[in-house]
Amino acid sequence: MNKKNLVVIVFVILVVIAFFIWIRYTNSSSEKTDHEQIVSTDSTEVLWYKNSVIYTLDVEVFKDSDQDGCGDFKGLISRLGYIDSLGADAIWLSPFQPTPNRDDGYDVSDYYTVDKRFGSLEDFDAFMQRAKSMNMKVLMDLVVNHTSNKHPWFQEARKNKNSPYYQWYIWSKELPENYNVGMVFPGVQKTIWSYDTAADEFYYHRFYAFQPDLNTQNPAVQNEIKKVIKFWMDRGINGFRLDGVPFFIEVPAKKGDKFEHQYEILKEMRHYINTLDKDAIVLGEANVLPDENKNFFGDKGDGMHMMFNFFVNQHLFYALATGNTGPLKRALERTKDIPRNAEWGQFLRNHDEVDLGRLSNSEREEVYKKFGPEKNMQLYDRGIRRRLAPMMNNDRKHQELAYSLLFALPSTPVLRYGDEIGMGDDLSLQERLSVRTPMQWNENKNAGFTSNDKAIRPVISTGAFGYKDVNVADERSNPQSLLNWTTKMVKLRKDCPEIAYGTWEILDADSDNILAIRYTWNNRETVIVHNFSNEAKEVKFKAKESRYKNIRDIITGQSTQLADDGSYTVKLSGYGYSWLRLD
Numbered sequence: 001m002n003k004k005n006l007v008v009i010v011f012v013i014l015v016v017i018a019f020f021i022w023i024r025y026t027n028s029s030s031e032k033t034d035h036e037q038i039v040s041t042d043s044t045e046v047l048w049y050k051n052s053v054i055y056t057l058d059v060e061v062f063k064d065s066d067q068d069g070c071g072d073f074k075g076l077i078s079r080l081g082y083i084d085s086l087g088a089d090a091i092w093l094s095p096f097q098p099t100p101n102r103d104d105g106y107d108v109s110d111y112y113t114v115d116k117r118f119g120s121l122e123d124f125d126a127f128m129q130r131a132k133s134m135n136m137k138v139l140m141d142l143v144v145n146h147t148s149n150k151h152p153w154f155q156e157a158r159k160n161k162n163s164p165y166y167q168w169y170i171w172s173k174e175l176p177e178n179y180n181v182g183m184v185f186p187g188v189q190k191t192i193w194s195y196d197t198a199a200d201e202f203y204y205h206r207f208y209a210f211q212p213d214l215n216t217q218n219p220a221v222q223n224e225i226k227k228v229i230k231f232w233m234d235r236g237i238n239g240f241r242l243d244g245v246p247f248f249i250e251v252p253a254k255k256g257d258k259f260e261h262q263y264e265i266l267k268e269m270r271h272y273i274n275t276l277d278k279d280a281i282v283l284g285e286a287n288v289l290p291d292e293n294k295n296f297f298g299d300k301g302d303g304m305h306m307m308f309n310f311f312v313n314q315h316l317f318y319a320l321a322t323g324n325t326g327p328l329k330r331a332l333e334r335t336k337d338i339p340r341n342a343e344w345g346q347f348l349r350n351h352d353e354v355d356l357g358r359l360s361n362s363e364r365e366e367v368y369k370k371f372g373p374e375k376n377m378q379l380y381d382r383g384i385r386r387r388l389a390p391m392m393n394n395d396r397k398h399q400e401l402a403y404s405l406l407f408a409l410p411s412t413p414v415l416r417y418g419d420e421i422g423m424g425d426d427l428s429l430q431e432r433l434s435v436r437t438p439m440q441w442n443e444n445k446n447a448g449f450t451s452n453d454k455a456i457r458p459v460i461s462t463g464a465f466g467y468k469d470v471n472v473a474d475e476r477s478n479p480q481s482l483l484n485w486t487t488k489m490v491k492l493r494k495d496c497p498e499i500a501y502g503t504w505e506i507l508d509a510d511s512d513n514i515l516a517i518r519y520t521w522n523n524r525e526t527v528i529v530h531n532f533s534n535e536a537k538e539v540k541f542k543a544k545e546s547r548y549k550n551i552r553d554i555i556t557g558q559s560t561q562l563a564d565d566g567s568y569t570v571k572l573s574g575y576g577y578s579w580l581r582l583d
């Protein structure tokens with residue numbers, strides 16, 4: 001064999017080897033997780049909070065380990081496997097710092113440790129270590145718009161006007177003329193200025209009188225907040241749910257009901273947090289109008305990383321109550337334009353009331369009529385203090401519609417503890433405590449939350465939502481349970497990264513009862529359709545591109561061919577939904 005032929009043979013062999021390597025790479029690429037494909041497509045878009053599911057809980061009522069009747073971090077550690085089995089990959093903790101507990105922990109009296117009822121800092125560290133080992137992110141409430149009036153800072157301020165802490169709060173020698181406007185809890189709260197006998201002055205509080213506002217315009221207060229942030233991030237926290245954002249950044253005024261906002265504080269907070277951890281986030285509670293969103297996210301995406309989309313949430317409940325999706329579609333469009341690196345947090349129920357304050361009076365009355373017709377179901381002249389399952393009369397199809405939509409909206413889903421099993425509420429409890437009852441684990445005493453004779457808060461024990469009928473253990477063993485269905489939907493949501501990273505548009509369904517959203521991303525087109533009517537509907541759509549030939553139901557796996565013109569028909573039962581992907 002001459003040298004020329006040998007070269008040719010070697011070349012052919014190399015080409016064959018290269019071909020098989022290419023085939024292997026192609027196949028392995030198709031087997032990559034969606035996250036890995038995102039990395040290879042556009043690394044700038046790999047933001048963990050965009051394709052996560054956040055599970056929110058209160059340590060106090062989740063699981064008691066020492067049988068004193070109160071939940072604690074050791075109890076939470078014992079249930080992390082359950083949260084992981086749901087598919088949630090981030091946890092948001094309600095306040096767990098020392099507190100007189102007049103506002104369920106939101107009246108903080110010490111920012112630098114754990115309330116003794118929940119354990120110790122070492123218990124918290126053990127929880128963080130366990131969460132990290134399971135690849136779970138942990139967010140905590142950052143309540144720095146106000147403190148408890150029992151906080152040493154306020155106690156020092158009210159007794160000594162020469163103390164630096166006096167400047168950490170807002171005071172007035174005379175009762176301001178706007179003392180009775182702008183209350184956060186109307187109907188319960190009477191003023192935003194209250195008299196303090198020790199100081200012989202009035203102090204400012206946008207929330208309850210026992211929660212004096214911090215003067216966040218004071219550089220010393222801003223530095224202290226940074227110390228609090230660093231303290232908890234040094235212990236592993238991945239971000240913060242920032243409480244009452246508009247009140248945190250407002251400049252107090254003694255006249256009128258309009259308050260200036262210092263948005264720069266949010267940018268400085270974000271910058272500081274990301275110097276400590278580039279992946280940490282701020283998730284803001286800001287119930288504002290769409291025109292204000294850019295101020296909170298920042299024009300350049302340099303404000304808060306995430307905000308709860310209260311505007312969509314309120315119109316979503318109107319659609320669920322009436323079947324009319326028109327206002328919901330408009331709300332989605334009005335909140336669409338946000339920075340590329342920002343994200344909405346979407347929820348159905350949280351730890352507060354269903355706030356309907358952005359609806360018109362007539363719209364609010366329609367939601368009341370359907371979901372909260374009795375006066376004791378309503379709160380603050382604007383909302384409903386019930387969980388989702390009782391609001392919907394335990395109608396499984398209606399609940400599935402709501403949660404399917406939660407996972408399908410262009411946002412990061414936030415799931416409230418207990419909603420995955422269809423927990424109820426206790427309207428005998430005061431204000432928002434009605435939806436903050438202990439987690440129902442099994443049929444044992446006090447639902448397995450505690451073996452103590454008395455729980456920190458009454459466990460729901462009677463009616464359709466009593467723990468004998470609604471609990472984790474029973475639902476785990478039932479393949480058709482709401483818990484197992486929700487677990488599948490969480491996986492479905494995370495298997496659809498186009499919702500997190502793609503572009504979206506609302507399709508014309510020629511029906512006010514239908515909401516159809518098309519997501520386009522990475523050569524993929526997905527259409528998710530929901531029927532808000534309790535009657536069957538049939539709608540027709542057309543593929544965006546002619547290259548698509550088939551449409552596959554992501555839930556059932558069934559595929560059908562598109563018509564020659566690229567059209568397809570979707571048949572929906574009452575309160576039905578379809579998740580479809582075009583191939």
